[in-house]
Structures are given as structure tokens and as C-alpha cells.
Amino acid sequence: MPKKKLYLLILGFALAGYSWVILNHYLLKTNKPTLNVCLFRQVTGIPCPSCGTTHAVLSITKGDFRQALDENILGFPAALMLVIFPVWILIDLFRKKESFYRFYFWAEYFLRKKWVAYFALVFLLANWGWNIYKNV
Amino acid sequence: MEAQKVDMFLIMNNKFFEPHQMPYIRERLLLLDESKYMMLHTAGFKDPTISLVVSLLGGHFGIDRFLIGDTGLGVAKLLTCGGLGIWTIIDWFLIMGRTKEVNFEKLQQLLM
Numbered sequence: 503m504p505k506k507k508l509y510l511l512i513l514g515f516a517l518a519g520y521s522w523v524i525l526n527h528y529l530l531k532t533n534k535p536t537l538n539v540c541l542f543r544q545v546t547g548i549p550c551p552s553c554g555t556t557h558a559v560l561s562i563t564k565g566d567f568r569q570a571l572d573e574n575i576l577g578f579p580a581a582l583m584l585v586i587f588p589v590w591i592l593i594d595l596f597r598k599k600e601s602f603y604r605f606y607f608w609a610e611y612f613l614r615k616k617w618v619a620y621f622a623l624v625f626l627l628a629n630w631g632w633n634i635y636k637n638v
Numbered sequence: 639m640e641a642q643k644v645d646m647f648l649i650m651n652n653k654f655f656e657p658h659q660m661p662y663i664r665e666r667l668l669l670l671d672e673s674k675y676m677m678l679h680t681a682g683f684k685d686p687t688i689s690l691v692v693s694l695l696g697g698h699f700g701i702d703r704f705l706i707g708d709t710g711l712g713v714a715k716l717l718t719c720g721g722l723g724i725w726t727i728i729d730w731f732l733i734m735g736r737t738k739e740v741n742f743e744k745l746q747q748l749l750m
Contacts, residue, residue: 503708515714522722541723542698550698552719580717610709626716 505603509591516588523563523584526556549637551630555580572636575629639670647678654683654741663742666749674748681748683741686734693733697726702733706740 503511529536536557542550558577561570570577590602612618644667648660655663667678684706693702700715720726 519718539722540719541726542719550719552717555717555719576717583717606710610707613709613713614707 505600508603508606509595512587513591516584519580519584522556523559527560527563530560549633551626551633552576553633559584574633639667639672639675641668643675644668647675651683653686654738655745656735656738656742659738659742663745670749677748678745681744683744684737686737689733689737690730693726693729697729697733698723702729706733706737708736708740 526536538544540550540553542548543553552574554574555577558570558573558575559581561567561573562577562581587602590605594600594602613622644664647667648664652660670678689702689706692705696702697715698720700712700720703709703712703715715721715725715729718725721728
């Protein structure tokens with residue numbers, strides 16, 4: 503994937519992510535029901551591995567890490583990515599460098615390693631099981 | 639490479655590539671050294687139909703993106719409930735084209 507396309511895509515994702523978090527923050531604050539957009543949950547009735555991530559990110563913004571852990575542990579990497587990636591990309595664009603581009607491909611290469619992939623799979627399945635048990 | 643061998647390769651593998659890429663691939667293969675012929679056959683291109691089936695069944699978890707090697711986008715899809723379900727549906731239409739694109743990139747790497 504070309505550098506420009508990747509950067510635009512991730513900045514777009516970050517923008518959508520922030521809009522989504524702000525929308526849900528507003529809905530929770532005004533005691534309105536939050537949107538249930540998970541296709542898997544609507545079809546099968548059971549939560550998917552990443553259900554509850556939005557609530558977890560919202561809890562993290564309030565500093566309530568314990569609550570975030572209870573909602574979905576995946577909220578932590580999601581929140582970290584939302585904070586770090588856009589800033590990193592903007593710095594890259596400003597300084598005309600490509601450190602994020604190199605990091606992205608290194609991360610892809612790292613995740614494709616067999617032991618990392620198996621570890622991630624086991625972790626995700628365990629987290630999914632926990633999600634179903636908690637019925638987020 | 640002999641024209642006959644190139645044409646045979648194209649007939650056998652045409653489903654892995656976009657039709658508009660075929661003339662370019664043919665041209666490049668004709669210039670290719672004979673010794674690389676076997677390597678081309680063992681390249682292991684991804685089948686676009688399989689990725690469509692995977693996208694329909696496991697697209698919500700980003701498995702289709704993991705399958706074709708877009709690991710970063712797969713993680714993004716997984717963490718966002720399939721891009722709030724919207725990306726999942728968009729990918730049902732895009733994944734075959736992207737698979738062919740990935741195959742083309744792989745072939746270009748082999749030809750270099």
C-alpha cells in the first residue's frame with residue numbers, strides 16, 4: 503500500500519473513531535440508549551470479540567481503568583492507537599519522514615510470525631469467551 | 639520464456655488477476671528467464687473466490703484481510719466490530735479486487 507493512501511486511511515479511521523467516541527459520550531451523558539451496531543451480535547445474539555470496546559475507551563477517558571478492563575480489554579490498544587497513530591502520522595507529514603510507514607510494515611511482519619499469531623488468536627478467543635460470559 | 643508456456647500460465651492463472659493486467663503480465667513473462675518458470679507455479683496466489691467466501695463468513699472479524707496479507711487492516715477491522723458492520727459489507731464487494739491486486743504485487747516481486 504502506498505504511503506499516502508495508508509496515511510489518509512488511518513487519519514480517516516482516527517477521525518471516524520473520535521466522532522464515534524464523542525457521539526457515544528454524548529448519548530451516555532444524556533441517558534439515551536447507545537447504538538448497537540455490531541452485525542454479529544444482531545444476527546446471532548452473542549457479543550463479538552470486540553463488543554464493548556467503545557464503552558471501554560470511554561471509561562479510559564474518564565480514568566476508570568478497572569471498569570474498562572471489565573468492559574473489554576481491547577479498549578486499551580484501541581485507545582492507544584487512537585491517541586498515538588494520528589499524532590505520529592501528522593509529525594511524519596510535517597517532517598516529511600516515513601517512520602510510521604516503516605513501523606506499520608514492521609508491525610504487519612511481526613504479527614504474521616507464527617508464535618505471535620497463535621498467541622494473539624488464543625488471547626482473542628479467551629477474551630471472546632469472557633465477553634460472552636459477561637454478556638457485554 | 640516461450641510464448642506457449644506463457645500462454646499456458648495465463649490460462650491456468652487468469653482467475654488470480656484482473657483482465658486489464660493480463661497484457662502487461664504476458665509481456666513481462668515473455669522476457670523472463672526460463673529457469674523462473676517453476677518458481678511462478680509454486681508462488682501460491684490467493685484465490686479471490688475463497689477470499690469472498692471467507693469475507694462473507696468471517697469478514698466481521700477481519701479474517702478476510704488477514705488471509706490476503708493485509709494484517710494491519712485486519713486488526714483494525716477486528717477491533718472495530720468489522721468497522722461498525724459497514725466495512726464488513728463494503729469488503730464483500732471489494733475483497734475480490736483487492737485479492738487480485740495482492741496477487742499482482744506478489745507476481746511483480748517475483749518478476750523483479
